[in-house]
Amino acid sequence: MNENHPSVPARDDESTARGISRRHFLKRSTGLAGAAAVAAVPVAQAADGVPAWMQTPGKPLSTGGAPSRFEAKTGRIVTAGYGAIAPGTGSSRTPLHLLEGTITPSAFHFERHHNGVPDIDPAQHQLLIHGLVQRPLAFSLEALARYPMVSRTCFVECSGNSSGNTQPKPPQANVAVIHGLLSVSEWTGVPLGLLLDEAGVTPGADWLLAEGADAAAMSRSVPLTKAYEDAIVALYQNGERIRPEQGYPMRLLLPGWEGNMNVKWLRRLKVTQGPTHTKDETSKYSDPLPDGRAEQFTFLQEVKSVITRPAGADRLPGAGWYEITGLAWSGRGRIRRVEVSTDGGATWREATLQGPVLAKSATRFRLGWQWDGQRTVLQSRATDEHGYVQPTRAVWQARYAPTMRYHNNTIQSWEVAANGSISNVYL
Amino acid sequence: MNENHPSVPARDDESTARGISRRHFLKRSTGLAGAAAVAAVPVAQAADGVPAWMQTPGKPLSTGGAPSRFEAKTGRIVTAGYGAIAPGTGSSRTPLHLLEGTITPSAFHFERHHNGVPDIDPAQHQLLIHGLVQRPLAFSLEALARYPMVSRTCFVECSGNSSGNTQPKPPQANVAVIHGLLSVSEWTGVPLGLLLDEAGVTPGADWLLAEGADAAAMSRSVPLTKAYEDAIVALYQNGERIRPEQGYPMRLLLPGWEGNMNVKWLRRLKVTQGPTHTKDETSKYSDPLPDGRAEQFTFLQEVKSVITRPAGADRLPGAGWYEITGLAWSGRGRIRRVEVSTDGGATWREATLQGPVLAKSATRFRLGWQWDGQRTVLQSRATDEHGYVQPTRAVWQARYAPTMRYHNNTIQSWEVAANGSISNVYL
Numbered sequence: 001m002n003e004n005h006p007s008v009p010a011r012d013d014e015s016t017a018r019g020i021s022r023r024h025f026l027k028r029s030t031g032l033a034g035a036a037a038v039a040a041v042p043v044a045q046a047a048d049g050v051p052a053w054m055q056t057p058g059k060p061l062s063t064g065g066a067p068s069r070f071e072a073k074t075g076r077i078v079t080a081g082y083g084a085i086a087p088g089t090g091s092s093r094t095p096l097h098l099l100e101g102t103i104t105p106s107a108f109h110f111e112r113h114h115n116g117v118p119d120i121d122p123a124q125h126q127l128l129i130h131g132l133v134q135r136p137l138a139f140s141l142e143a144l145a146r147y148p149m150v151s152r153t154c155f156v157e158c159s160g161n162s163s164g165n166t167q168p169k170p171p172q173a174n175v176a177v178i179h180g181l182l183s184v185s186e187w188t189g190v191p192l193g194l195l196l197d198e199a200g201v202t203p204g205a206d207w208l209l210a211e212g213a214d215a216a217a218m219s220r221s222v223p224l225t226k227a228y229e230d231a232i233v234a235l236y237q238n239g240e241r242i243r244p245e246q247g248y249p250m251r252l253l254l255p256g257w258e259g260n261m262n263v264k265w266l267r268r269l270k271v272t273q274g275p276t277h278t279k280d281e282t283s284k285y286s287d288p289l290p291d292g293r294a295e296q297f298t299f300l301q302e303v304k305s306v307i308t309r310p311a312g313a314d315r316l317p318g319a320g321w322y323e324i325t326g327l328a329w330s331g332r333g334r335i336r337r338v339e340v341s342t343d344g345g346a347t348w349r350e351a352t353l354q355g356p357v358l359a360k361s362a363t364r365f366r367l368g369w370q371w372d373g374q375r376t377v378l379q380s381r382a383t384d385e386h387g388y389v390q391p392t393r394a395v396w397q398a399r400y401a402p403t404m405r406y407h408n409n410t411i412q413s414w415e416v417a418a419n420g421s422i423s424n425v426y427l
Numbered sequence: 428m429n430e431n432h433p434s435v436p437a438r439d440d441e442s443t444a445r446g447i448s449r450r451h452f453l454k455r456s457t458g459l460a461g462a463a464a465v466a467a468v469p470v471a472q473a474a475d476g477v478p479a480w481m482q483t484p485g486k487p488l489s490t491g492g493a494p495s496r497f498e499a500k501t502g503r504i505v506t507a508g509y510g511a512i513a514p515g516t517g518s519s520r521t522p523l524h525l526l527e528g529t530i531t532p533s534a535f536h537f538e539r540h541h542n543g544v545p546d547i548d549p550a551q552h553q554l555l556i557h558g559l560v561q562r563p564l565a566f567s568l569e570a571l572a573r574y575p576m577v578s579r580t581c582f583v584e585c586s587g588n589s590s591g592n593t594q595p596k597p598p599q600a601n602v603a604v605i606h607g608l609l610s611v612s613e614w615t616g617v618p619l620g621l622l623l624d625e626a627g628v629t630p631g632a633d634w635l636l637a638e639g640a641d642a643a644a645m646s647r648s649v650p651l652t653k654a655y656e657d658a659i660v661a662l663y664q665n666g667e668r669i670r671p672e673q674g675y676p677m678r679l680l681l682p683g684w685e686g687n688m689n690v691k692w693l694r695r696l697k698v699t700q701g702p703t704h705t706k707d708e709t710s711k712y713s714d715p716l717p718d719g720r721a722e723q724f725t726f727l728q729e730v731k732s733v734i735t736r737p738a739g740a741d742r743l744p745g746a747g748w749y750e751i752t753g754l755a756w757s758g759r760g761r762i763r764r765v766e767v768s769t770d771g772g773a774t775w776r777e778a779t780l781q782g783p784v785l786a787k788s789a790t791r792f793r794l795g796w797q798w799d800g801q802r803t804v805l806q807s808r809a810t811d812e813h814g815y816v817q818p819t820r821a822v823w824q825a826r827y828a829p830t831m832r833y834h835n836n837t838i839q840s841w842e843v844a845a846n847g848s849i850s851n852v853y854l
Contacts (some may be wrong), residue, residue: 043563058543060514063502075490087487116485136470
């Protein structure tokens with residue numbers, strides 16, 4: 001293959017970690033290697049001449065940038081507002097169908113608010129640690145800045161994500177509408193255990209109450225074990241101060257646990273014995289079982305994946321080579337494997353995972369696919385490092401009562417019709 | 428230590444990879460362990476009552492978010508505009524002094540433009556691959572979307588970054604003004620080698636000419652070896668489409684090489700034999716030597732680090748515990764080690780590196796420091812996985828002519844005065 005490139009050294013001895021090995025790359029992209037140009041146009045047909053924007057000086061330097069005016073379609077999808085009664089109550093979704101890589105731009109991180117986004121003056125905001133502690137303490141932003149920090153790149157997923165697929169008929173919508181209550185950020189802040197040690201947790205304490213400074217005073221109970229394992233009081237999101245919709249000036253971050261527990265606008269941590277049974281964890285966020293009981297405090301977001309392209313509401317222009325790509329994540333740790341089926345689950349192939357594969361973060365997967373133009377169904381199935389495998393819809397449904405809406409981590413099935421249109425189906 | 432937490436299991440057997448081990452954490456934060464609260468306020472002195480923003484419903488859901496109005500100070504620093512003649516010629520710098528973690532928000536990625544930011548209609552833009560190829564091809568955005576993609580989280584650094592420190596007297600400014608021509612993004616796009624293979628590079632070809640669609644038609648020569656090693660045609664930045672100031676709708680990404688070569692608004696790749704010697708690589712971006720000759724095509728950004736906090740123009744409120752933190756990076760690969768001196772280079776301690784430590788990306792380092800209130804000098808020194816060590820200013824200066832302004836990767840020295848004010852000094 002290198003006979004065309006006498007100056008290019010043979011690449012088989014190169015580490016794939018340092019870059020893409022071309023041979024491996026082509027091998028992986030089954031169906032692309034040896035094919036003619038997938039979609040490029042011979043130059044005779046290409047546009048000619050110097051474009052208008054090269055004939056005039058461009059825009060000046062600026063203190064802050066914004067997306068191109070041609071990308072105005074990329075925005076959160078506001079799917080529930082409960083009308084004029086409470087326009088700040090509901091959710092908006094990350095436009096997964098228009099994004100690539102793994103980081104979610106902070107502007108497009110999903111929202112789930114219980115009474116809107118408070119406009120907090122950071123100079124007036126404090127984090128109180130009280131309850132079963134030796135020294136109740138209040139931390140200003142300035143005080144927290146004096147503590148050591150850590151970063152955690154992880155996903156936050158609403159436990160109600162993908163609940164559309166619990167309905168009797170599959171909703172016909174794009175991947176963002178169905179699965180867009182999922183976002184990934186690099187969060188940076190102070191380890192919660194360090195702050196608790198400053199206050200001095202007293203014997204017998206084993207839970208926390210975490211309360212936000214929104215008008216709903218949203219509050220959840222958190223076991224102290226998690227607080228000491230990997231929780232942080234996050235102050236930064238993707239490098240800058242946390243955005244207002246994600247908890248400015250600070251939020252609780254509990255990597256891998258349901259989004260609601262990552263309390264935004266964090267104002268108070270009360271150390272307790274046992275959980276507090278707040279309104280937010282009794283009226284919501286519990287999981288009904290077939291026998292009439294309900295599971296409570298089911299915090300983990302289990303292993304899951306979804307194909308983001310090609311996906312619901314897309315339309316393939318015709319038979320040929322496509323890259324299937326999507327995201328996989330597990331609240332338990334790292335993704336070990338993502339398998340993709342292009343025949344409705346009859347056979348599975350292992351997708352390539354984009355490194356670094358981080359614990360409790362989302363991992364992008366990719367697999368080349370030669371579509372023959374016939375009707376078929378695309379699926380992805382993730383396995384995490386603990387061996388947990390993403391369940392089918394039937395297996396998951398059997399575990400719960402029909403009213404169950406949370407923690408839906410089932411395999412998504414996208415049907416590709418012969419005309420290329422893609423729809424949501426249950427298999 | 429766990430006698431206060433009977434419900435918390437002992438943590439020595441837990442993997443630090445899964446989270447912060449509390450004991451290790453406290454051990455590392457020398458001087459903090461066993462101390463009273465660093466900066467928290469006992470609750471008797473804390474603010475009382477329910478804040479105003481909890482007494483009224485918050486703001487509604489939205490399609491896109493923005494930073495808090497209280498963070499308006501966080502913005503790029505426009506340091507050179509060459510007046511009214513060409514307001515789009517010059518640079519603006521990433522506010523490193525106000526950011527945390529490693530990702531640079533796309534809005535604050537540094538700028539270096541040669542004739543402003545073009546306003547490109549993506550439907551009218553094409554990437555042409557021509558020259559010594561078998562099949563000249565033009566790729567639309569739609570065409571590129573049909574190819575397999577990869578992500579590379581890496582730094583882009585202007586080769587003129589830190590040139591202020593080549594002046595005879597150290598400039599008195601914050602870390603962003605001196606070192607802010609450095610940013611980190613997750614870039615996603617199509618491997619360049621794949622597109623070159625589509626066009627079919629002919630025997631004897633060994634370089635590329637890459638040209639941008641700005642009014643300066645900025646162009647640089649790139650060896651084909653790099654094109655096949657890890658170059659991509661980047662279409663996405665931190666999840667979303669590349670921002671206009673970073674090359675919308677596409678840029679060349681050459682991980683670890685000087686920023687200027689990562690040609691923005693990429694419109695043309697001409698495969699050549701030997702470099703083209705464009706105006707942008709002869710009038711600029713070459714390195715004068717003591718003997719009157721100049722090194723050309725010095726592409727690598729060598730190993731470097733800088734303390735971002737506490738740093739120039741900061742003022743420490745008084746003696747006590749501080750976390751020293753900053754960024755380290757190398758165009759050759761991964762950072763192996765960052766050492767920090769708090770006594771002007773007399774002794775060095777190894778800082779903690781925040782994982783994942785990625786090749787050709789920036790790695791954040793942290794080290795606890797107990798300041799005794801006396802005058803001292805803070806420094807950081809990075810070593811990469813190939814054993815390259817960041818040089819002192821004296822060693823670096825001896826290599827070049829006094830007019831050398833590029834590739835300044837020397838150790839930064841921050842002097843802390845007894846009154847806590849921090850200034851830039853040469854040691």
